[in-house]
Amino acid sequence: MAEEKTTLRSVGRPRSVDAAQASLALLLNLVRTGAATTRQELERRSELGRAVVADRLATMIELGLLKEGELGQATGGRAPRQMRFRHDAGSLLVSAIDQSSIALGIADLNGQLLVEHHEAAQLDAGPEAILDRLATIFDWQLRETEKPAPWGIGLALPGPIEKPAADFETVPVLQTVQSWQGFPFLDRLSIRFGVPIFARSGVQTMTMGEAKAGGGRGLSDIIYVKLGRSISAGLISEGQLHRGAQGAAGMIGHSRVGDELLEAVAGAEAIAREGKAAAEDGRSPYLAQTLERQGELSVVDIGHAAQLGDLFCVELLGKCGRLVGEALAPLTNLVNPSLIVIGGVVAESGGDSLLAGIREAVYRQSHPMVSRDLQIMRSQMGASSGLVGAAQVVVEELFAPTTLQGWVGQGSPLHHPEFQKSLERATVALATKAAQPAGRVAP
Amino acid sequence: MNSKTPGDTAMSIAGLGPHGERAVPAAQIQLTQADAAQARARRFSIAVVLHTTTSDWSKQELAGIAATLGLYSAALVEVVDCNFDFELQVAALARLAREKVDAVISIPIGNARVAEAHRALTQSGRRLVLLDNAPTGMLPGTDYASVVSTDNFGLGQSCAAMLSAHIPQGGAAGILGYGIDFFATHEREIAFRKWMGSHRPDVTLVRERFADLDGAGPAAVAMVDKTPGLSGIFAVWDVPAMKAVQALAQKNIDIPITTVDLGNEVALDMARHGMIKGVGAQLPYDQGSAAARVTLAALLGLPVPPWVALAGREVTPSDVIEAYQVIWHLPAPKAIVDSVRAATAAQNPVGRH
Numbered sequence: 001m002a003e004e005k006t007t008l009r010s011v012g013r014p015r016s017v018d019a020a021q022a023s024l025a026l027l028l029n030l031v032r033t034g035a036a037t038t039r040q041e042l043e044r045r046s047e048l049g050r051a052v053v054a055d056r057l058a059t060m061i062e063l064g065l066l067k068e069g070e071l072g073q074a075t076g077g078r079a080p081r082q083m084r085f086r087h088d089a090g091s092l093l094v095s096a097i098d099q100s101s102i103a104l105g106i107a108d109l110n111g112q113l114l115v116e117h118h119e120a121a122q123l124d125a126g127p128e129a130i131l132d133r134l135a136t137i138f139d140w141q142l143r144e145t146e147k148p149a150p151w152g153i154g155l156a157l158p159g160p161i162e163k164p165a166a167d168f169e170t171v172p173v174l175q176t177v178q179s180w181q182g183f184p185f186l187d188r189l190s191i192r193f194g195v196p197i198f199a200r201s202g203v204q205t206m207t208m209g210e211a212k213a214g215g216g217r218g219l220s221d222i223i224y225v226k227l228g229r230s231i232s233a234g235l236i237s238e239g240q241l242h243r244g245a246q247g248a249a250g251m252i253g254h255s256r257v258g259d260e261l262l263e264a265v266a267g268a269e270a271i272a273r274e275g276k277a278a279a280e281d282g283r284s285p286y287l288a289q290t291l292e293r294q295g296e297l298s299v300v301d302i303g304h305a306a307q308l309g310d311l312f313c314v315e316l317l318g319k320c321g322r323l324v325g326e327a328l329a330p331l332t333n334l335v336n337p338s339l340i341v342i343g344g345v346v347a348e349s350g351g352d353s354l355l356a357g358i359r360e361a362v363y364r365q366s367h368p369m370v371s372r373d374l375q376i377m378r379s380q381m382g383a384s385s386g387l388v389g390a391a392q393v394v395v396e397e398l399f400a401p402t403t404l405q406g407w408v409g410q411g412s413p414l415h416h417p418e419f420q421k422s423l424e425r426a427t428v429a430l431a432t433k434a435a436q437p438a439g440r441v442a443p
Numbered sequence: 444m445n446s447k448t449p450g451d452t453a454m455s456i457a458g459l460g461p462h463g464e465r466a467v468p469a470a471q472i473q474l475t476q477a478d479a480a481q482a483r484a485r486r487f488s489i490a491v492v493l494h495t496t497t498s499d500w501s502k503q504e505l506a507g508i509a510a511t512l513g514l515y516s517a518a519l520v521e522v523v524d525c526n527f528d529f530e531l532q533v534a535a536l537a538r539l540a541r542e543k544v545d546a547v548i549s550i551p552i553g554n555a556r557v558a559e560a561h562r563a564l565t566q567s568g569r570r571l572v573l574l575d576n577a578p579t580g581m582l583p584g585t586d587y588a589s590v591v592s593t594d595n596f597g598l599g600q601s602c603a604a605m606l607s608a609h610i611p612q613g614g615a616a617g618i619l620g621y622g623i624d625f626f627a628t629h630e631r632e633i634a635f636r637k638w639m640g641s642h643r644p645d646v647t648l649v650r651e652r653f654a655d656l657d658g659a660g661p662a663a664v665a666m667v668d669k670t671p672g673l674s675g676i677f678a679v680w681d682v683p684a685m686k687a688v689q690a691l692a693q694k695n696i697d698i699p700i701t702t703v704d705l706g707n708e709v710a711l712d713m714a715r716h717g718m719i720k721g722v723g724a725q726l727p728y729d730q731g732s733a734a735a736r737v738t739l740a741a742l743l744g745l746p747v748p749p750w751v752a753l754a755g756r757e758v759t760p761s762d763v764i765e766a767y768q769v770i771w772h773l774p775a776p777k778a779i780v781d782s783v784r785a786a787t788a789a790q791n792p793v794g795r796h
Contacts, residue, residue, distance in 0.1 A: 103463050112580070115624070116579060117629070117633060118462070119633070119637075120457070120459065133637075137633065140633065140636070144620075144629065144632075145624055213580070300465055304467070304471060345465065348464065351746065378584075380584040380749075382462030382463050382583075382749070383459075383462055383463025383464075384461075384463065
């Protein structure tokens, strides 16, 4: 009966409580993004009355979301007091997991990275080991650097991430890492810290990171290409990250080069394999020496050899660059970016020969209008772009107007009723799973 | 029998750079004859900004920088001692951005507080090479040329492995950590914990922090008092380690300690078979020399890797004299040599001839 009443009331005129949440959310986002910071500007931009604005601001100061800052520019009369967003009201935990390394950091609520740590890790050590390592370092970083309690986790994973069915719902199956399938990685991490978690593919967070703090700062159309063991691309078009229908946009490593996949001929492993062959048959004396000394070769050695002038390695990296460039050219014609950023271990070690190869192919195969002002550069952020991007994902999710309306009145997203329900559901589901007898039960 | 040679004791590089970069070993940064000739012809001027110039580490770092720059006719025109004060560093960088120097080698004091001043120096057209760390948010290429550092992660792992031998099954080990947001000491502590977690999960870890050096002794004593059965301590560098040794000795406590850097006092304590059982040492002279080469390469417009690292060197009481020579490029002081001889004689009273 009670339920029926509520349903009826939400039809037609908004409830006053809904309206209040909406105005709180609107004002918070105006201040947070710097679009309006004085009371007068806020009244004008929000089209809310003076009394309402005053009341909402007072509420948010009390909740610890806003504070009064310095005096702004006077426009006749007294100088107005600026409102400031309390970006230290909470913190964001961010992590980027890759095939052979993990990165972790803490960001403030503006998505600004405050601390970061990178270390080698093997993905095939299994989800339990990685989960444990993440929790240990997050605990340590929070305690050691005395940052405020977390409001959310942003996670970058190697491979595409499906879109969840509803807000605060974690993705049930990680398609990305085969051996992780069925392991409740996101649920476990979310429960461990009691905060919502948002995941994206590594290449998508790196694209967002480059757009926020790297070469793409201030640009609205960029392509980021990650050249590692696998090859993939991320796209920001007109300021928005393009995720695709299944969240799997950008798998350019699967385009064909002859009979092979691009990543099978231009990925890190392919380059190392070619290098090894050249070391063995004498085409590269430098690599032969390195192989003898180390017993193995990686793309890093080939990049170093190219820098020292080893002709075979210069040509190999140039060729890989051209192959990647040929895959990028149609994409460039399609979206007309102002910048292409090349990252990943192959880009880091590949030096100028690789970049020259990419440029050659892209410029040759693009329409003159498209290539006229196009810049192609190597990433300067390295793996930090994944962390900055992961923080940006959480900021965008938590402060998305509809989500924000669900928690702004309580002062923290941790009190969002939908999040609390989903946390409860996940906890129950995990407990049920844990209670089941271990091992296979005969049918 | 100690079969280790200096070659064996050089560790491989375990840590990743400030942006997750894979390290380029310092030995790979070399100038060709043509580069060297060009550098000599251009007579570069370079300034160095350090947190302090009084420590053993700083003196050796400077010696490495000065000697290597000299080889390429580059003048070291100023050395700034910031006395651990970030405001002094900010002021010094602002001044250098207006002076006639081509490049600056600097060790950032703290994290975010000095980032802007370093950035401004690069924007003034001078080349910037950082030692040990890049403040969070600064980017190679745009904000600085390169970071040259010892593999602090590897040093932490090494100290854990050396301490582990002194911790009984199910025992406890303590970490004497630095209470300031500082990348190098953070990396050492994270690595120490990681090594213990994966190799010695039976060991309970406890931790005390000190914010200034005078707090290190009391913190070590407090840790021992609070943790019955504490069997060893890892101190994040040598100066607090020796503060701990002194404070503990006053209370008649004898406990194995491992630490980072072979300062004179630590070397003497090891030679006397005191509490210090092992050291993961940086090679500051070599680091300084590498930083100088990277700076010259950057000034010549050559591509420089964003993260250049040097492996540390493990030192145990049995090879403290030889390690001293490798690390400090000097003969070990007489007190250390005499102590090692006395300790060896005590162990082998008959003697072998």
